Amino acid sequence: MSGFSETAYDLGVCSLQKPTKNETEFLANALVEIDPWKTIKTTAKALTNHFLEPEGGSFRYVVTVSNNPVGLISVKSPWLLGAYSCCTG
Numbered sequence: 001m002s003g004f005s006e007t008a009y010d011l012g013v014c015s016l017q018k019p020t021k022n023e024t025e026f027l028a029n030a031l032v033e034i035d036p037w038k039t040i041k042t043t044a045k046a047l048t049n050h051f052l053e054p055e056g057g058s059f060r061y062v063v064t065v066s067n068n069p070v071g072l073i074s075v076k077s078p079w080l081l082g083a084y085s086c087c088t089g
Contacts (some may be wrong), residue, residue, distance in 0.1 A: 003057040004077055016061035018072065023062045023069040024051045029074070 008017040028047035031037050037047065051060050051072055063071035 004075055009061070013065070015064045017064060019051050019060055019062045019072065021048070021052060024048045027062070027069055027072050041052065056082070 028044040
């Protein structure tokens with residue numbers, strides 16, 4: 001069972017909500033202009049697709065302040081899923 005079953009979370013100073021295509025494209029276009037995305041030559045399309053495509057165990061949200069998109073976040077749950085699971089046994 002996941003601890004991230006809601007579509008939105010009000011955190012007081014900001015909110016998390018499921019990403020829309022428009023919000024994700026807007027933020028991806030800004031993010032690819034800064035590091036590390038600029039240095040590794042990530043495209044806005046690739047970043048947009050990453051945040052919009054479901055991935056098992058990853059929960060993606062747009063961070064908003066006063067209803068304005070200001071960031072993207074991806075939460076992995078359980079966080080030890082994948083590469084770190086070799087260290088648990």
